[in-house]
Structure formats: structure tokens, C-alpha cells
Amino acid sequence: MTLLTPSSPAPALVVPENYLNESFSLRSWLLTTDHKRIAILYMLSITFFFALGGLAATLMRLELLTPHSTMVSDDTYNKLFTIHGVIMVWLFLIPSIPTTLGNFLIPMMIGARDLAFPRLNLLSWYLFMIGGTFILVMLLFGGVDTGWTFYPPLSTSRVHTYVILTAAGVFVTGFSSIATGLNFIVTVHTMRCPGMTWHRLPLFIWSHYATSIVLVMATPVLAITLALIAVERIFHVGIFDPAYGGDPILFEHLFWFYSHPAVYIMILPSFAVVSEIITCFSRKNIFGYAFVAYASISIALIGFLVWGHHMFVSGQSTYAGLTFSLLSFLVAVPSAIKVFNWTATLYKGSITFQTPMLYILGFIGLFTVGGLTGLFLAALPIDVHVNNTYFIVAHFHYIMVGGAVMAYLGGIHFWFPKMFGKLFPTWLSQLAAITIFLGFNLTFFPQFVVGYLGMPRRYHHYAPEFQIYNVLSTAGASILLVGYVLPLIYLLWAMRYGPAAGPNPWRATGLEWQTPSPPPTHNFEHIPIVARGPYDYLEEKPQNA
């Protein structure tokens, strides 16, 4: 990397052609089939939706500062938490890592020029945008207030808000998810470069493969369920509404059959990112590659068998409850294994604390807490007490925000130099990571306590003795907000003004780091031939001896 100073004669600075500068026209972006450009398109879209979902959360947390209603009406509050859930789940978390980092990196990591079906990839982004537009239109029309779970008969026969429009939007984004998952599965099976056997694949690929199984198998069930809600709402035929002879519990089964695996769609890609970053910043091979790889697959498969733990108090039989409880404890085991393996990877490593590593260390801590609280919920008598309280809210935010969002940010920071060819400010990014970690804990830990005390979720006003916890939570949220805004600012700044990164600033292994930063459109001059495992850090010379 040549540093330019005013006194040295400036060499002709020719920026090589890469996927970003090969064309600047809008048409070349909107009609691109390049997986890297599609990843950037997705990144822009999901950042927008994250901000929108975050705005809803901000308003909710401000309202919850006092036990009484101060800022908004009951109906508005109900719309806020519904919209927060719908946007964060379907327009942010489900796409996040797979469509941004997955799209960008999967072909590069396996030595391919693109995904198997590049035009399907573009279609998937358009489907996402169409679904997102439906949601925006729904917001403009006045919102929806059923909760992101759409339970009938409330959603089919009682509310007068835009349920069908919301369901249609989610339906369409569902097809976007299916297309992405299908593309990944076929790509991993058929497009690995010579020598890239299954057991030489980076764990990033294994986790995304597991995620894709879930995307492809679970999402269609959501699609048909939402279609049935829409039909019931219009025609009142009596499939879910008991007033017409239907069964609301049938909806719960169909909905959770998708929505439980959906949470694995949201967390498995995070595991992908963790494995890549922890190996790089410990300068070591992952401990127990096979266990970590197959743990991802087992989570994906067993995850299909536990949906009834969302329905322990709905009135299902004792036997059903016991079965789902047992299976829920089983699905926790592979996740625990991963945490142990990552910890063991640090042993005898040579560890640095760059920003991506800070995010990942934070992830491991917060995911552990989130996962352990999941065990509390799998125990039937405890779940009876805390179901539908803030204990549940805290549990899933520890996994989704403390886990998935932190892993996403860690991944963005790790691969940012590759994607944009620039470096970002070190100390500011480390400060932001620590701010997020602290803000997050202050926001969500009090919710465990107030949940066990009995504060129900989706409550606009609450019993006065819960106020202190809500105030702590809102204070934490304000810190978290700062933590999220910082990367938005400095990463945008760095895209333009950051120092050049070079092909491999982190000295990471992985085929993506063998290309220039940013990579050329077709990724590789020549398709690589692989002869070694994915985390061959031990071969390197020590730096700064």
C-alpha cells in the first residue's frame, strides 16, 4: 500500500476495474445480476427498514417511561409494537446476513464467479422490495395492530386495520427468502471450485447451507397460512374463527411451524460470521470443525420439531407439552456445543481485539445468556409463568439483537474492507461496539426481572411498581441508539474517505481475501484450486517479531 504525501510525486493512480466502478449508471445497478451488487442493494434496503423498525421501538420505549398513557393512544401503541415486529422480523432479521454477507461472499468463498442463478437473485431483491412497499403502503394507510403473530379470531374478525395488506407484503417477501435459500443450496452443491470438498468449506458456508434448508422448507408454510388468514378475513368460511366453526389453534400450529424455524433462519447466519471472525483474530483453526458444521445442520433439522413450545398455555394436551419441552431441550445442545468450540478456539491463540472481534466476543456472551434463558422457557412450569411477559421479550432480544444484530455488525466491519476497498476508523468503531454492548444490556436485562415479576408484553400501560425497570430499559435504549448511529456515520464516511484497504488487511484465510479489494465483477482471474482447509493460520510467519 503506497502512502501518498504532498512531497512525493503522485504516481498515476489507476483504480483497477472492480464491481463498483465498472459502471455508474442507475440501470446497471437496477438490472445487475452480480451477486456483489445485489448484496449492496439489499444492504441499503435493510438498513432503511432497520431504521423504520427502530423508530417504532424508540416511540414505544419513550411511551413506556411512565405507567400511564402519555404520548399515544392504545390503538397507536398496539400498531407500534405490531409494526416493530413485522418490520424487524421480515424486513430486517430474516434477510440481514444471508442477503448481504451471504450473497456477497458465498460465491467468493467457494471459488465461483457468481451464484447458480444470478437472475433469480435479482428477482429475489425485487420481490423483497415489492413486499416492503406493501408494508410501507400499509403504514401510510394507517397501520396494523394484531401483533406480528396475527392470532385469529382477533386478526380475522375483530380489527379494522390493514391485515390483508400486511399479510400480502409478508407473503411476497417470503418468496424472496425462498429464492435466496434455493440459490444458496444449489450453489453450494454444484459450484464449488476444484479441491473444495465439503470438509474444506468455510463454516460460513455450512451455516448458510443450514439456514437455506430452513428458508426453503419453512417459508412456504407461512405463505399458505397468511393466505388462509386473508381468505378467512374476507370470506369468513370458518377455518380459524370459532364463530363460524373454525379453530384458532390450527392457526397457531401452522404459524409457529414456520415461525420457530424462522428464528433459526435469523441466528444460524450469525454463527457463520462468528466462526470466520474468531478464527481470524485468534490466528487459529477452529476447534472441532466437524462438530461445528454438523451442529448447524442439527439445529436446522431439530428446529422443525419444537414449534409447540410457543403454545404451552394454549390448551394443548399434557403429552404434547412434554414432547415439545423435551425436543426444545435437545435443540439447545448443538448451540451450546458451538459456544464451547468457539471458546476452545481462543485457547492457545494469538488474539487481537479489532472491532469485528469485539462484536463477536460480545455476541458469545449475549447469545449464551439468551440461549440459557431459552432453557428456562423450555421448562414447562416456568414457561407457564413467564409466557407472554417481558421475560420472553428479553429472551428473544438477547438472541436477535444481542446475537444476530451484533454478529451482523461484526460481519459488516470484517468484510467492509473487502466490499469497499477502504478501512474504517479503529478507535471510533471499537467505541461503538462497546457502546452497543453496554446499551444493549441496560435495555434488556431489566426486562428479565420485570417479566418474572409478571409484567405482560404488549401492554401500553402497566402496574406502577414496574416503572423502575422500564425507565432503566429506556435509558439503555437511548445508549443503544447512539451505538447504532455511529457505524452508520463512520462507515458511510469511510466508503468515501477511508484509507485504501488492500486485498487482505486482516491477513485472513479464505478465498475472498485472495482477490483485490473491491473485487472485480467476475471475482477471480482464474478459478482457484484448493488443497488445504479453510483456517490454515498456523502456516504463517509471526508478524512483528
Place this chain on the structure above:
Amino acid sequence: MPEAARHLPPTLAMQFEDPLQQHEASTLGMWTFLATEILFFGGLFVSYTVFRLAYPETWHTGSHHLLEWAGATNTGVLLASSLAVALAVHFAEHQRRTALLLSLASALLLGFVFLGIKGIEYHSEYMEQLVPGINFNPAHDPSGRLQLFFFFYFVMTALHALHMLVGIGLLGFLLYHAGRGHFTVPGANTNAVEIIGLYWHFVDCVWIFLFPLLYLVR
């Protein structure tokens, strides 16, 4: 790219290294897509089963209202069309352009016959006032449950018919390219025929399940 080849399905897409990889990818892609379709219809089949077990008498009555001759004929029509499509794949691989065209055209025609018979059935059910949400006559069943059977009937067959329509469109696409000889020139890429054939067989399979479940309830 030469002028004549510009409208061809590309022999080898940019992202693939060789035709075998491309073939593997398209086939796996279609099988994966069909797996998602199984899950999609699966939700409906599960709901159908829940209500059939709850209201067996109603299901029996409802099944009797349907035109069994129409369902049975349609089953035969679809089986024949699947045979035609299987033959089309064979002819494409053996570069027999005329035979390919004939088999694709037969499959397409049979597809239209299916939809035509379905249309007759829907019309008959409409005339008998059996369409939920539109003109369902409560006198058919005061308990209101027959309407639920017909809801399933219409949703499942309509969803299937929608898939048939898409399939017909895809067969039309194949017919167009087959007519231009794109599948039968030496070195041609016949993946499209094979994977659309797979899709068509799947849609046929769904009907094989729908027919007894709806028309033959005892």
C-alpha cells in the same frame, strides 16, 4: 455474441464452468423448488385433514356434490399429458424436432382440456350455489360446515389450476423455442425441457392426491 444466437437460451451461462455443472445446477434447483411446493400445498393438506377428521359426515356429503366423472376424466387427462411431457424430454435429448413439437403440443392441449373441464365443474358448482363467500346457499347445510368443505375444494383446486396455468405458459415457452429448433441443434442445451417437465409432473402428482381426497370421500 452472434446475432442468431442472441435469442437462444445461452448454451453456457457465465457463472458455470461446464455444461455438466449447469445441468446439475438447474436440475437441483428445480427439485429444491418442488420441495418448497410440497410444503406450500402441505399446509393446506394438513388443515384439510384436521377438518375432515372433525367433520367426516360433512366431508362425505360434500364429496358427493362434486362431479366425479369430471374429476376422473381430468385425472386421465393429466396422466396422459405427463406421458406426453416425458416423451418430449426424450425427443429433445434425441434431437427429434418434429416429435418434440408434437409431444409438447399434445401436453399443452391436454392442459387446456383439464382447465376446460375444471371450468365446467366450477360453473356447475356456481349454478348449484356452492361457492363459499360468493353464493353459498345456507340451505345446503344449516350447521355451516359444508361451506368449509367447499372452501377447501375451491382453494385447493384453484391453487392447483393456477399452477397448471403457469405450467401451460412454460410449455408454450418450450413450444416456441422447440419450433425454432433451439433444443434440437447439435450441442443444444435441453435443460429447460427437462426441468419444466419435472414441474409438470409435480403438478400432476398434486392432482393425484387431490382427486381422491376431494372426490372420493367415503
Place this chain on the structure above:
Amino acid sequence: MNRTFQLFPDAASRMSHQVDHLFWYLMLWSALLTVGVAGLILTFAVRYRARPGHRQGFLGPHHALEWTWTFATLAIFLSFFFWGADLYIGESAAPAGAMEIHVVGKQWMWKIQHPEGRREINELHVPVNRPVKLILASQDVIHGFYVPAFRIKQDVVPGRYANTWFQPTRPGTYHLFCSQYCGTEHSAMTGTVYVLEPADYAAWLAGMPTAVSEVQAGAQLFVQYSCHTCHGQQAPTLAGLYMSRVPLSDGSTVLADEAYLRESILYPAAKIVAGYPPIMPSYHNQLSEEQLFALIAYIKALRGASATQPATTPPGLVGEPPTTNPTGNPITNPQGIP
């Protein structure tokens, strides 16, 4: 209830302490695992931090270690399952002799009916140290009956009955919350549970002399809706019906529990008693959930001819509406449609 700051909820039922013990067991393991993992990470982070002269070491595969921690984790998690399952099964059924109270949830209030006659809205008075079984119904959407201090929660799904039970162990006042989102005023659908000493409870129960017992109310409805014109004559007799096995026209038998009784009133065509024609009219959309509770309470009270008669013979059997309630006071406002 405690309106000041608390870190841990009141434990006011037999179940509460047991749930809390399980909770602390899980807490213990969670703390050990968290501290363990965090401790290791911090130790490694310091000990193996990159510095001049430090090189990463080699750590080969160690399958024995991996299988060990896999099975150890599984064993610990299974202990959670078994303890939880044992508690759940053990406490799943209310003890025999539990007093029964009927609850109807509707947007956005809880309506409670004591069998002796007192009715409450958003309040539930119960005596301490006696098991209480609740049968719950919803008038509209799914609600959730939640008393944190008792550690009980039950979703109330429309179209079916739900059951839960508790045994209060401490007098006091406790929160009642609706726990399943049910629309605009979900967060207002809250109330209070009053656990009273037995004497206070008896006094409270007798505190409304004009209250009509549920059985009485049911008897009045039985006549009002002309049930008596068929049942006891060409329709199956209802005496002794409750919890008997009923032979159906398709050859199967069914247990005549509350759910069966409710279904037979609302959807009589669903199950036809063997040997009878399917001519009973449906009362769907004509009776509220509270009226259904009253009718079912009446039917439950009808004993067979060989069994002991209840203390007050329900008037419905002789076809006359009652003129006095069980305490002997004249009825001025007979139970009508709520």
C-alpha cells in the same frame, strides 16, 4: 399487593414455591455456565493476547473432549426437563374437591361467577388454603388468564373451555392480568385477586343476598329456552348425565364432560345420542358463555333417580319457574339475559 419496588414476585400459591425452586436450580446452572464460559474467554483473551514473541499454538482435534461436553450438556438439560415435567404433570390436575369457579373473558373484562351466586367483574375473591379450579371461556377472541403471584396462566380460546387451578397459601391482594393480546384495551384488562381467610370469605360470599346461585340461574334458563319441553320426554334425560358415558349414533361413546355439554347445546348435530333422532335445535348465537355456564351447572346438579337429590330440588324438573332463591328471599329481578 405490593405496589412498591420488588425484585422477585410474591409467592402466594402452592405452585409458586415449587416453580421458584425449579427457577433457582436453572439459575444456578446458568450462572455456573455463564461465569464459566465468560471466565474462560476472559482468561484466554488475556493469556493468549497477541504480543511480540507470542505465537499461536496448535490444538489438534479432541473428539473425546467434544463428546464429553456434549453429553454433559445433554445430561444437565435433561435434568431441567425431568424436574419441569415432573412438576408439570404432578400439578396438572386439580385435586378432587376443589371449588369450581367459572370465568368468562371478553373484550376487555373478566367476568367471574361463583356457583353460590356472587358475580364479580375484574375481581376474584377466594379463600386461602383451598384448591380452586377455574373453568374459563371466551366470548370473543383469545385472552389469557394470568396471576403472577400464583404462577398460573391459561390462554382462553373462544369455542372451547379451558381449565386451570391453584391453591392460595397467603392472604393478600394480587394482580390479575390478561396475558394474550386481545385488541385495543388489552392492557386495561386487568384485575385483582383477593385471598381471604375462610371466615372473611364466607362473609363475602353471603354479602349479596339477592344473588341467584348458578344452578338456580341455569334452572330458569332451562325453562326460558324450553329445554324442559323435550328433555325428560322424547329427548335423552339429563339426570345423571354429567360424567357418564354416552353412546352415540355412530357406535362410539363419549364422556359427558363440560365440553360435551357445551357442544351439545350449541351444535347438537355434531354428536347424536344412539336411538334418538337429530332434531334438537341449535342454540348457537343465542346464549352467552355465562348462560352456558349456568345451564351446565344446572345439568351437573341433576342427579339420577337412584342418587342423592341435591339439598334444594331444582325447580326445572317440575316445570315451574322458581319464586324464591336458596336463602328463601323472593326473587325480584330474576336472572335474565346479561
